[in-house]
Amino acid sequence: MVKIQIIAISVSLLFLLYIIRLIVKGKLREEYSIVWIVCTILLIVFSLWRNGLEIIANTLGVYEAPNLVFTGSIFAILIYLLHLSIVVSKLHAQNKQLAQEIALLKNEFGKKGNI
Amino acid sequence: MKIAAIVPAYNEEAAIASVVNDINALAESQHLLIDVIVVNDCSKDATSEVISKLNCIALNLPINLGIGGAVQTGFKYALKNGYDYAIQIDGDGQHPASEIPKIVSAAVNNNLDVVIGSRFISKEGFQSSAVRRMGINYFKRLNRLLVGTVVNDSTSGFRLINRKVLEVVADYYPDEYPEPEAIIIYSLNNFKIGEVSVTMKERQGGVSSIGTFASIYYMFKVTLAIIFTFTRMKFRKR
Numbered sequence: 001m002v003k004i005q006i007i008a009i010s011v012s013l014l015f016l017l018y019i020i021r022l023i024v025k026g027k028l029r030e031e032y033s034i035v036w037i038v039c040t041i042l043l044i045v046f047s048l049w050r051n052g053l054e055i056i057a058n059t060l061g062v063y064e065a066p067n068l069v070f071t072g073s074i075f076a077i078l079i080y081l082l083h084l085s086i087v088v089s090k091l092h093a094q095n096k097q098l099a100q101e102i103a104l105l106k107n108e109f110g111k112k113g114n115i
Numbered sequence: 116m117k118i119a120a121i122v123p124a125y126n127e128e129a130a131i132a133s134v135v136n137d138i139n140a141l142a143e144s145q146h147l148l149i150d151v152i153v154v155n156d157c158s159k160d161a162t163s164e165v166i167s168k169l170n171c172i173a174l175n176l177p178i179n180l181g182i183g184g185a186v187q188t189g190f191k192y193a194l195k196n197g198y199d200y201a202i203q204i205d206g207d208g209q210h211p212a213s214e215i216p217k218i219v220s221a222a223v224n225n226n227l228d229v230v231i232g233s234r235f236i237s238k239e240g241f242q243s244s245a246v247r248r249m250g251i252n253y254f255k256r257l258n259r260l261l262v263g264t265v266v267n268d269s270t271s272g273f274r275l276i277n278r279k280v281l282e283v284v285a286d287y288y289p290d291e292y293p294e295p296e297a298i299i300i301y302s303l304n305n306f307k308i309g310e311v312s313v314t315m316k317e318r319q320g321g322v323s324s325i326g327t328f329a330s331i332y333y334m335f336k337v338t339l340a341i342i343f344t345f346t347r348m349k350f351r352k353r
Contacts, residue, residue, distance in 0.1 A: 096180055096290065100188045103154070103174040107192070110173075 008047040016040040118149045119198040121189030124206035125156040137212035156185040183293035194281045202275040210273040214313040228306035232273035232313035240314030254295040262302035269295045303348040
């Protein structure tokens with residue numbers, strides 16, 4: 001095993017541990033952690049299997065293996081950002097609904113003289 | 116016939132009292148059953164204290180939702196409390212209470228679902244700036260192209276809707292700059308839309324929700340919203 005492999009694997013493992021810690025502490029919801037765990041596992045796989053990247057790039061007809069990494073990761077990042085925008089839009093709609101309910105309820109309780 | 120006058124207010128401490136008092140005075144003199152519902156969109160000034168002392172139903176939003184979300188809160192209240200009509204009146208004093216009977220009688224006499232108070236029919240009163248009028252004309256053309264409805268003053272917030280429409284807008288109403296988009300929603304629900312000529316005043320206090328740079332964003336966002344709402348409603352299951 002080469003030096004860079006050991007570094008890559010240990011960084012990936014640390015990252016994985018951090019994600020697990022976040023989930024355990026309830027700071028990250030499981031459904032949003034899947035993508036991070038998959039990314040870490042991919043990093044570990046390609047750190048161990050150094051020729052893998054070359055082989056996959058060759059099969060896909062990509063001349064420079066790093067180009068495949070950039071293309072793949074940028075695409076994945078864009079998709080994940082879109083996913084986050086969808087989540088934010090949903091939260092926005094729910095937030096609005098809650099605020100409106102609160103305003104209506106405050107008025108109702110106010111009438112009864114409770115607030 | 117119970118009418119809800121929905122007044123959205125954001126930082127309107129200067130103008131809100133006279134707006135509410137004018138509507139109440141008119142209701143009394145014309146023997147109309149109007150309840151004023153002020154929706155305070157989390158104002159940073161004293162709007163909340165001012166309206167708590169007025170003869171009105173105060174709905175205080177805990178966070179700022181924007182004009183559409185605020186007005187929709189009023190719609191929800193009106194629907195839940197059995198009002199026959201809801202009329203939206205801006206909190207800045209642009210819409211004179213004296214024009215309310217005209218709008219209400221247009222709805223009752225012509226059996227209309229939506230009545231929009233328009234500045235541009237008789238061209239009296241405050242006419243807005245030339246640039247704004249250009250934008251308003253653009254929305255008029257866009258709406259005519261998509262749904263064939265001609266509304267001269269598509270950005271006017273001085274409008275009345277009946278209970279049938281309330282049921283729709285309590286469920287979905289745009290957040291930002293809702294007026295032009297709402298016309299598409301009304302048209303595609305086959306509501307009968309009418310326009311009556313009203314005189315508007317220049318705002319009595321506060322600042323417009325749309326600044327100079329925001330105008331470009333406004334045009335772009337509303338155009339997108341109109342096209343997407345049109346697509347969504349046109350092709351949904353019937």
